Amino acid sequence: MQGLPAIQDIVNLAAKIITSRTFLEIVVFPGFLNVFVGAALLTWLERKVIARVQLRIGPLYAGMWGILQPIADGIKLLFKEMIFPELADAKLLMVCALGLMMIAAAPVVAIPFGDGLVIANMDVGLIYVFAAISLFPTLILLIGWGSNSKYSFIGGLRSLFQQVAYEIPMWLSVLGIVMLTGTLNLTDIVRAQEKLWFVVPQILGFVVFFAAVLAELERIPFDLPEAESELVMGWMTELTGAAFMVGFLAMYTKLYVMSALITALFLGGWSGPSILPQPVWFLLKTFLVATVIVIIRGAFPRVRVDILLRTGWTRLLILAFANVFVTAMLIWLGFGWFWRV
Amino acid sequence: MEPLSSYIILSSALLGVGIYGLVSKRNAIRLLISVELIVNAANINFVAFARYSNPPILTGWNVVFYSIAAAAMEATVGLALILVAFRLNGTIDVRKLNRLRG
Amino acid sequence: MALDSWSLVAIFEIVVVITTFPLLVFGWVMSAKGRNPIRDAPFESGQTRLGEARLRYMMQYYPYLIMFVALDVVAMFLFTWGLVFASLPVAQDYLFLVFLIVLVVPLGYALYLSGRRESW
Amino acid sequence: MPDIAFLALSGLVIASAVFALEARELIYGAVGLGLSLIGIAGLFILLGAEYLAMFQIAVYVGAVVVLILFTIMLVERERGRIVEEEEPVRLGRAGIYVAGLVALAVAAAVILLAPVSPEAPEFYRAPLQELGRSMASSYSVALVILGLLIGATVVGGLTLVKIEQKEKTSGTAQ
Numbered sequence: 001m002q003g004l005p006a007i008q009d010i011v012n013l014a015a016k017i018i019t020s021r022t023f024l025e026i027v028v029f030p031g032f033l034n035v036f037v038g039a040a041l042l043t044w045l046e047r048k049v050i051a052r053v054q055l056r057i058g059p060l061y062a063g064m065w066g067i068l069q070p071i072a073d074g075i076k077l078l079f080k081e082m083i084f085p086e087l088a089d090a091k092l093l094m095v096c097a098l099g100l101m102m103i104a105a106a107p108v109v110a111i112p113f114g115d116g117l118v119i120a121n122m123d124v125g126l127i128y129v130f131a132a133i134s135l136f137p138t139l140i141l142l143i144g145w146g147s148n149s150k151y152s153f154i155g156g157l158r159s160l161f162q163q164v165a166y167e168i169p170m171w172l173s174v175l176g177i178v179m180l181t182g183t184l185n186l187t188d189i190v191r192a193q194e195k196l197w198f199v200v201p202q203i204l205g206f207v208v209f210f211a212a213v214l215a216e217l218e219r220i221p222f223d224l225p226e227a228e229s230e231l232v233m234g235w236m237t238e239l240t241g242a243a244f245m246v247g248f249l250a251m252y253t254k255l256y257v258m259s260a261l262i263t264a265l266f267l268g269g270w271s272g273p274s275i276l277p278q279p280v281w282f283l284l285k286t287f288l289v290a291t292v293i294v295i296i297r298g299a300f301p302r303v304r305v306d307i308l309l310r311t312g313w314t315r316l317l318i319l320a321f322a323n324v325f326v327t328a329m330l331i332w333l334g335f336g337w338f339w340r341v
Numbered sequence: 342m343e344p345l346s347s348y349i350i351l352s353s354a355l356l357g358v359g360i361y362g363l364v365s366k367r368n369a370i371r372l373l374i375s376v377e378l379i380v381n382a383a384n385i386n387f388v389a390f391a392r393y394s395n396p397p398i399l400t401g402w403n404v405v406f407y408s409i410a411a412a413a414m415e416a417t418v419g420l421a422l423i424l425v426a427f428r429l430n431g432t433i434d435v436r437k438l439n440r441l442r443g
Numbered sequence: 444m445a446l447d448s449w450s451l452v453a454i455f456e457i458v459v460v461i462t463t464f465p466l467l468v469f470g471w472v473m474s475a476k477g478r479n480p481i482r483d484a485p486f487e488s489g490q491t492r493l494g495e496a497r498l499r500y501m502m503q504y505y506p507y508l509i510m511f512v513a514l515d516v517v518a519m520f521l522f523t524w525g526l527v528f529a530s531l532p533v534a535q536d537y538l539f540l541v542f543l544i545v546l547v548v549p550l551g552y553a554l555y556l557s558g559r560r561e562s563w
Numbered sequence: 564m565p566d567i568a569f570l571a572l573s574g575l576v577i578a579s580a581v582f583a584l585e586a587r588e589l590i591y592g593a594v595g596l597g598l599s600l601i602g603i604a605g606l607f608i609l610l611g612a613e614y615l616a617m618f619q620i621a622v623y624v625g626a627v628v629v630l631i632l633f634t635i636m637l638v639e640r641e642r643g644r645i646v647e648e649e650e651p652v653r654l655g656r657a658g659i660y661v662a663g664l665v666a667l668a669v670a671a672a673v674i675l676l677a678p679v680s681p682e683a684p685e686f687y688r689a690p691l692q693e694l695g696r697s698m699a700s701s702y703s704v705a706l707v708i709l710g711l712l713i714g715a716t717v718v719g720g721l722t723l724v725k726i727e728q729k730e731k732t733s734g735t736a737q
Contacts, residue, residue: 031455081474083474084483098460101459101463123613309557310557313507355577375584410516416630420631425723508630526692
C-alpha cells in the first residue's frame, strides 16, 4: 500500500508541467494566449485605425487610448442573452462557433515566431496551414444554414463561393516559394530568406497571396459575405451573445494568423537587425501587415459578387500560374541556389 | 505501435458500415456517403500495408493519392447526377427513381 | 518529454476548446429560457418574416464549385511537384505541363458556362 | 500514447460513420462524414503519411463535403426538409447481416493471407521529396490520365447539371 500521493508531490508535478517549455509554448507565447490577446488587440486596432481614417477618435475611455476596450466588449457580449431564431439549430450554431475558433487558431501551431520558437516544427507545416484554412467554408455554410435566416443563409453562400474561389490562387501563389526552397517546413522557409526576403523574387506571388488573403478574411474590398449595408452581418447575423463573441474572435484570430503567415512567407519572418529580439520583429511585422489590411478597409469600396468571383477564377489564377512560370525560369537560369536551405 | 491486424479490423468495420448503408438506405446522398466510406476503408488498408512492410514502400501512398483524387471526382459526378435526378423527378429516393424500369 | 508534433497539435486544440467552450456554456446558462414568438423571429430588418429562409439559391455559381474541387486536387499534386522541382530533370517537368494543358479546355468551358446566367 | 490515439481515432471514425448513415437530418449525415474523414486523416498521421493526411483533409473535408452540403441544401430547398421514409426493418436487418458477413470475411481473409510481417519499423515518416519524385517518374502516365479524368469530370458534371435552353424550367432561375 503506497498511500495517496502527497499534495506536495502533485503541486511539484504541476509546477514542473507549468514551467516546462512545451507547456509555456502551447499556452503562452506562440500558443493560445498570444493568439487570444493578439486577436483582441486587433479588434481595438481596427476600431482605432478606422476611426483615424474617418477623422474620428475611436475608443478612448477604457484604459490608455481605449486599449482595454476589447475586454469591456467581451464582458458585455458574455452577459448578453443568447437568442436563436425559432427554426434555428442552436446546438449546431454553438458547435460551429467553437469549431471556427479551433480552426482559426490551429495554424499558429506551425508558424515560427522566432528561430526555434514554434510549437510543432512539422515537415508539412505549409500544407497543414492550408488544410486548416480550407475547413472554414464548411463551417460557415453550416452556420448560414443552421440559423435559418435569409441574411445568414445568403451570407453563408456568398462566403462559401468567395473563399472557395480564392483558395486556389492562394495555394498556387505559394508554390513558387516551395519550388525555390524545396521544403514545406515554415521554419526552413523563413531561414531561406536570410539573404533576401521572398517579397522581392516572388512579388507576383505576394500580390496574389495578399489579395487572396483579403478575400479569405472577408474584408473590404471583398467583404461581400457580411456587407453591412445589404446583409447586416452576413452569416453572423443570427449569432448572439457568447456565440457571436466566439465567432467574432475567430475572425480576428484568422486575421492575426494570416498576417503572421504573410510575414513568415514573404516578409522574412523573424529576421531583422539584432537590436530587438526575434519574436519582437515578427510581431512588429505581423501587426504592420494587419494595419495595412485594416487601412485598406477604410480606403476602398466594395466590389460586386460576380465580378469578385470572376476575378478570382481568371485573373488571380492566371497571375498565380504566371508566378510559377517565372519561378521556374528563375531556377532554370540558375538563381535557385540563392534560397536553398 | 499497434499490430497491423488492428488497422485491418478497423478498415473492415468501416467497410461493413459502408455496405450496410448501401444495402439498407434509400436516399441517394446517403448512398454516396456509403461509397465514400468504402473507398476510405480501402485507403486505410493501402496506407497500413505500405507502413508495415519492411522497409516501408511508397507505392501505397501513391495509390492513395490517386484514389482520393478519383474519389473526389466520383463524388462530383455523383452529386451532379443526384441534382439532375432531383430536377427531373422531384425526389432522390432511389426506390422511386424507377422510370427506366419500364 | 519528447512529444510528437501532432500530439502538440492535439494538445493545443484541447487547450482552445477548454478555454472557449466555458464561454459558450456560460452564455447559454445565463441567458433567459422563455420563448417568445416576437423575440425568436429571425432578423429581417424589423419586418415580419416572409416565407421560408432556405429558398433562394445562387445556382449560377455552381461551375465555380466544380472547378474548385478539380483545382484543389490539381494544386495538391502540383505541390508534390514543386517540392522536387529543382532536382527534377526537365523532361519530367513537361509531364506536369501536359497535366495542366489537359485541364485548360475543361476549365475554360466551366468559366464560359458560369458567365451565362440563362444556363442555370 | 499511440495506442490511446489509435483507439480514440478509430472510435471517432466508426462512430461518426454510423452517425453519417443514421442521423435524422441529411445535413448531420454530411457532418458525420466530415468527422469520419478527419478521423481517417488522423489515422494516416499515425501511420506516418502526413502529407496524405493533409491531402485528405483539404480535398475530402474541404471540397467534397462542401459539395455534398451544397447539394443537400439545393435538394432540400423546395420542401424545407427532406421527408425520408422509414426504411423497412427487414431491409435494415438484412443490411446489418450482409455488412457483418462481408466485413468478417474480409478481415479474416486479409489477416490470414497477409504476406507482410506485422513487424513495422519503429519510426517512419513519408519522405516528401521521394513522393514527388515517384509521382513524376513511375506514375507519370497515371498523372496524365488523372488530368484527363479531372477534365472529363468538370465537363461531364457541368453538362449534366446545366439546363438546356429549350427545356428551361421556371423553378430553377437564380
